Amino acid sequence: MARGSDLGILKEKLTDARAITVLTGAGISADSGVPTFRGVDGLDGLWRNYRSEELATPEAFERDPRLVWEWYNWRRELIATKQPNSAHYAVAELERRYPRFWLITQNVDGLHRAAGSRKLSEIHGNIWMVRCTACRRIVENRDVPIQILPTCTDCRRLVRPHIVWFGESLAEEDLHRSYAALQSSDLCLIIGTSGVVYPAAGFAAVAKKAGAFVVEINLDKTPQSHFVDLSIQGRAKEVVPLLLSGC
Ligand code: BV8
Ligand code: ZN
Numbered sequence: 001m002a003r004g005s006d007l008g009i010l011k012e013k014l015t016d017a018r019a020i021t022v023l024t025g026a027g028i029s030a031d032s033g034v035p036t037f038r039g040v041d042g043l044d045g046l047w048r049n050y051r052s053e054e055l056a057t058p059e060a061f062e063r064d065p066r067l068v069w070e071w072y073n074w075r076r077e078l079i080a081t082k083q084p085n086s087a088h089y090a091v092a093e094l095e096r097r098y099p100r101f102w103l104i105t106q107n108v109d110g111l112h113r114a115a116g117s118r119k120l121s122e123i124h125g126n127i128w129m130v131r132c133t134a135c136r137r138i139v140e141n142r143d144v145p146i147q148i149l150p151t152c153t154d155c156r157r158l159v160r161p162h163i164v165w166f167g168e169s170l171a172e173e174d175l176h177r178s179y180a181a182l183q184s185s186d187l188c189l190i191i192g193t194s195g196v197v198y199p200a201a202g203f204a205a206v207a208k209k210a211g212a213f214v215v216e217i218n219l220d221k222t223p224q225s226h227f228v229d230l231s232i233q234g235r236a237k238e239v240v241p242l243l244l245s246g247c
Contacts, residue, residue, distance in 0.1 A: 002217075002234040007242055009230060013187050013213050014243060019100035021185040022091055023203050026107060027192020027218060031085040031237035034078070034109050038194055047074055056165045065158060069148050072161050076127055079109045080144045087191065087236035088115035090244055095119050102181035106193060106200050108163050121174045123200065125163035132159050170199065178203065183210040190216045192236050195224040204228060 014020075026036035026043075035043045037052055044051040050071065054060060061068045092115045095101045103120035105112050108127040112120055130141045130150060134157035141150065141159075150159050164170055182188065188207035195201045204224050208214045214228040217239050225231040232239060 002232045002239050002242070006230055006232050010215055010232070010243065013215070017098065017187040019185040020094060020098050020187045020189065021181040021207060021212070022094070022103045022189045022191065023193065023200065024091070024103070024105045024107060024112070024191045025193025028087050028236045029082070029107055029109050029111050030192065031087065031235060032082045032111060034082050034111070038196070047071055053166050056163070057167055058165055061160055065160070066148055069146070069150070072127065073145050073148065076146060077144050079127060082109070082111065084111045084115035085237045087240040088112055090240040092116035093244055102177070104178045104181065104200070104203065106197065121177050123164070123170050123174045123178060125161065127161060127163065129162035130159040131162040132157055138162050175199070179206060182206040182212070185212050188212040188214045190214065190224065190228065191240060192218060193222070195222045
């Protein structure tokens with residue numbers, strides 16, 4: 001559980017902070033019942049024993065778009081019944097309290113937006129958005145279940161999830177916005193991520209190099225725990241709301 005002294009240090013940093021950047025991963029949505037990727041109850045292996053790195057690739061979609069859509073449909077059905085938790089709401093509240101604030105999330109579940117966050121980059125996309133494989137038209141689609149090989153409302157060609165797959169680059173705008181925030185913040189909070197997938201796994205180093213005080217809030221230690229200025233172990237829904245009192 002989070003040590004009082006660590007929380008004390010973090011609250012001090014929050015009091016002095018002028019610009020805050022938050023990076024989140026699947027761990028912040030775990031308390032809402034959304035499976036994380038790795039870890040015992042992780043996504044990997046949960047659906048027909050496939051690992052996300054096998055299905056979340058352009059090659060897998062090329063090979064078998066029906067299989068990939070069945071997997072995303074299964075995740076959409078799972079996420080559709082989930083609500084943001086107190087950690088998502090606390091992050092949205094930090095956005096209201098700090099004029100210079102940006103949220104970078106790796107999560108495609110849309111729960112940050114549902115909690116009221118607006119100053120955010122969903123760097124790996126959003127599971128409720130689809131993109132046409134022909135005319136690249138991007139539209140919101142909240143059908144549950146979704147038609148298994150959904151087509152474009154414009155040109156009727158096959159659409160794909162508007163999500164960044166392994167081997168695909170992030171959107172230039174998201175990369176630019178994320179680096180600008182990381183390089184201009186004096187406090188960076190890294191919440192619920194195992195720090196394995198790049199380029200997001202390199203963001204803590206970017207913030208630290210720019211002089212930010214970097215704090216990790218995570219259930220378990222991560223490859224970054226030795227690197228950050230403060231590593232707090234605990235559940236996001238318990239620790240993150242504590243940051244609001246006294247700052
Ligand atoms: C790219 C959308 C240019 C899909 C995702 C450098 C070195 C090595 C490899 C690479 C590299 N650069 C690029 C690569 C390749 C690759 C990569 O990083 N591979 C990894 C596996 C080594 N990266 C890419 O392909 C990226 N593109 O770089 O393009 C390029 C291309 C090719 C080659 C060079 C350059 C694109 C990556 C994006 C892929 N898409 N998601 C979908 O969701 O369907 S990634 C996906 O996995 C998530 O978005 C997230 O990013 C990642 C999962 O990580 P986490 O969110 O952290 O989740 P995880 O389960 O791992 O951990 C949860 C943590 O929470 C745990 O620590 C746990 O302890 C904690 N926790 C659990 N419960 C709680 C909690 N904490 C608090 N409270 C709780 N209750
Ligand atoms: Zn189209």
